[in-house]
Amino acid sequence: MINFNGSLVNDSIELFNANNRAFKYGDALFETIKVENFKVHFLEDHYFRLMASMRMLRMEIPMIFTLEYFENEIINTVKSNNLENARVRLTVFRNNGGFYAPVSNETSYLIEASDLNYGLKDIYILDVFKDYYVYSGLLSTIKTTNKITNVLASIYAEENNIDNCILLNEKKYVVEAINGNIFIIKDNIIKTPPITEGCIKGVMRKKIIEMLSKSDNYSIEEIAISPFELQKADEVFITNSIIGIQPVTKYKKSIFKTSIGRELSLKIKDLV
Template sequence: MINFNGNLTNPENIKISSENRAFKYGDAIFETVKVMNKKVVFWEDHYFRLMASMRMLRMKIPIEFTLEFLEQEILKTVAVQNDLPSYRVRLNVFRKDGGLYTPKTNKIDYTIEVKENTFKTKENYSLDLYKDFYNYSGLLSTIKTNNRMLNTLASIFAEENDLDNCILLNEKKGVVEVTNGNIFIIKGSVIKTPALEEGCIKGVIRKKVISILSKNKEYTIEETSISPFEIQKADEVFITNSIMGVQPVTSYKKKTFKTDFGNKIASNIKVLQIAGI
């Protein structure tokens, strides 16, 4: 069952018109959230990111779009699915039909889709660069819009080259993120992740990891620019998103990495996910 504007219906009953703006212009944003033990994990962080994105894109936020309302709509949609331990939920918000580049209205529709969360951390995980196209730096790139063509092409490249994922670069040839999440590199006691100004998604797990690391006096966390060369020199690399949590990377080109610290951070995030905070 899919939730369309608060109404539960079968997927085949969802009709998208030729005027749908998400389809025609990518005029839509989304949040991918994990639901465990009937709790929406890190929901407050997802909610405030969604609200900030809607405001930035000049979408009219319905008065009923409170944190509690959307949480209940997600749980209502989960409740009619098969009973599973973990779910992957996509909340999609898009401007109502009509208009060319200039929309007829800034009012929105929304859908909530629920699938089984089948992700499992991999023991071996490989990365390489995707260099055909760039993810341009700037605030617009930090928003999870439906325009994911770069991520799609990079994912196809990864599949064609027997990779688990690809690193996206910006127009300055700096590291931005991977196709489906944020990236962290460790060298000695310094841990770096691309700054938001580099064009990376404002990831929820990214935020949690930075918070954990900022309290650890043994390490220094830096949000900064990162060159691909620095990855080859790193001791460890790990990636993050709301579904996987933390995935340690074991290889980049011909370089192999340790995973001790990445596994430790992964365990810390799992504890927070289970606690639902």
């Protein structure tokens, strides 16, 4: 079952036609959300990021789209699929009409829930994707459905039997991984690219920065990172809302430790 504008319908029903703006222009946003035991992880962070992104894209926000409404519709969708733990995707898109210029800024939404099937890998290999770049502008920091660079990097990763790729911006600095933000550790300093490099404003990224800002053991820096700097790191890890923290074990010829990443992963669970 899927949730289309508050109505639960069978996922085999055709909902869209060729005029759908998400299909024609990528005129859409999405959130990927983790639900465990019918609890939405980091609900407020996902909600406020979505609202801020909709305002950036000049989408009208429905009056009913409160945080409580958002939570109830997610849980209803999860329950309708006989799930208790789920990976949820909420997509918001501008309604049909117009060419590049829409006839209206009114929106619709779709909520999908699937089985929460994931696990951290003990061996995790990373490489850099150089064919195309992510532009370091503000639009790159929000989760639109314009993800062709991520698609091509994923194909590259599969073809080369690696787990993930680093995406670079036009300045050839590290932006993020295909499916999450990236952090590197050297001694007790943990670095991650700043938003100005074009990385997604990840919910898990935000939580880790908040946690490390209060830490006595580590310091956090949001700073531009060269791909060469990764080879000198002690540890590297990738974050997103589903996996939490995935330690990287290898990048090119560098082999990384994973102890700090795993330690932080346990601490993140306490924040839920």
